[in-house]
Amino acid sequence: MKKWLSRFLAICFLSLVFYLPAGQVEAADVLRQGDTGQEVVFLQERLRQLQYNVFVDGVFGPGTEAAVMEFQLDNGIASDGIVGAGTWEALRTAGPKTSRGRNNGLLIESIIQTAKRYQGVPYLWGGTTPNGFDCSGFTQYVFGLNGIRLPRTADLQYELGVPVRYDQLQPGDLVYFSTYEPGPSHNGIYIGDGKFISATSSRGVTIANMTSSYWGPRYIGAKRILR
Known part of the structure; x- marks a missing residue:
């Protein structure tokens, strides 16, 4: 009843x-x-x-x-x-x-805006919510809010999408770095102008330069999820 x-x-x-x-x-x-x-x-x-x-x-x-x-x-x-x-x-x-069709330009803009909303959220190993993110938990959450499902870990996310050369990076691409272990152990979202946003163990969710002294040497590649 x-x-x-x-x-x-x-x-x-x-x-x-x-x-x-x-x-x-x-x-x-x-x-x-x-x-x-x-x-x-x-x-x-x-x-x-x-x-x-x-x-x-x-x-x-x-x-x-x-x-x-x-x-x-x-x-x-x-x-x-x-x-x-x-x-x-x-x-x-x-x-x-x-x-109706989908406008990927608007979707990419929404992903970037969503990611920026969580600047300052602290880092948490295994974190997948705004209470605390790790790197792949952050990308999974941001893309998920925009209707795109990603696997849980950076190495599994690295298996998705189309490889992108560094000089062809576009906002919304996932960028990958080798940090605490070989291979894609850290990732983030490229936002344009040589910058990306990610959940870092030292500063939480923050924007950084791709060519900084720390990230530049550790960059290993990028994947385009939205085409």
């Missing part, structure tokens, strides 16, 4: 929110990661209707944020993972995901 009532309320809300005349969607609450409750359920239901991969549980976690960011990218909205008036309006009028 409770499940039936929940579905009934969700249908009623969707009828009110997603079919309101333009200009009245602003009444919907702003939702972001960490929120819970019935409005999050309504959001998740709508994303599922539009064929985005999200679990309907009423918790606005990383998976829901990734789906929201993917929806925003597909609809030309600033991809911040926050559901405000503009995103509600787009949700109201959007067609199924399969009818």
